[in-house]
Amino acid sequence: MTSECVVLISDSGSELGSALKSEVHTTSTPLHLGFSCYLLDASGRLLLTRRALSKRTWPGVWTNSFCGHPSPGEPIESAVMRRAEHELGAQLSSLVCVLPHFRYRAVDAGGTEENEWCPVYAARLGSDLHPRPSEVEEWAWVDPLPLTEASSRMPFVFSPWMVEQLPRLVEAGVFEDGRT
Numbered sequence: 001m002t003s004e005c006v007v008l009i010s011d012s013g014s015e016l017g018s019a020l021k022s023e024v025h026t027t028s029t030p031l032h033l034g035f036s037c038y039l040l041d042a043s044g045r046l047l048l049t050r051r052a053l054s055k056r057t058w059p060g061v062w063t064n065s066f067c068g069h070p071s072p073g074e075p076i077e078s079a080v081m082r083r084a085e086h087e088l089g090a091q092l093s094s095l096v097c098v099l100p101h102f103r104y105r106a107v108d109a110g111g112t113e114e115n116e117w118c119p120v121y122a123a124r125l126g127s128d129l130h131p132r133p134s135e136v137e138e139w140a141w142v143d144p145l146p147l148t149e150a151s152s153r154m155p156f157v158f159s160p161w162m163v164e165q166l167p168r169l170v171e172a173g174v175f176e177d178g179r180t
Contacts, residue, residue, distance in 0.1 A: 063158060
């Protein structure tokens with residue numbers, strides 16, 4: 001068990017303090033700061049990952065490339081880079097915030113609630129991948145547009161945040177050539 005902390009925030013996005021990550025994710029999770037990142041290769045394919053079966057929330061579901069939480073006082077872009085290295089053993093060659101005000105609330109099958117202000121980033125892969133088995137069960141490079149359709153038809157296979165984010169990312173043109 002680590003002593004990783006998350007940043008608690010108000011409905012307006014103001015920082016309220018921090019709490020241990022291990023104690024925050026419950027059946028009544030307070031609003032806190034997180035992030036999602038969509039990693040694209042040179043061909044515009046998206047790295048889709050399947051969460052490790054050992055994960056506390058949404059184990060075994062397919063999701064975006066990686067997610068995480070900034071530590072108190074840590075710039076969110078630094079947290080994205082840190083989690084890319086931790087989860088995927090990867091370096092990023094670019095990083096762009098594409099949905100700065102995304103927020104969601106979802107409850108997993110075990111009753112754990114996720115309640116995040118979750119800016120969404122897109123990045124390009126700047127190194128090889130070396131996913132950590134404790135984070136990533138499987139991964140695949142996929143075309144984002146068919147994935148968006150699949151997630152709308154079978155949302156139970158995917159993380160709820162990705163199901164909500166993908167159409168917004170398509171609408172914003174994130175997956176068009178040269179955007180990231």
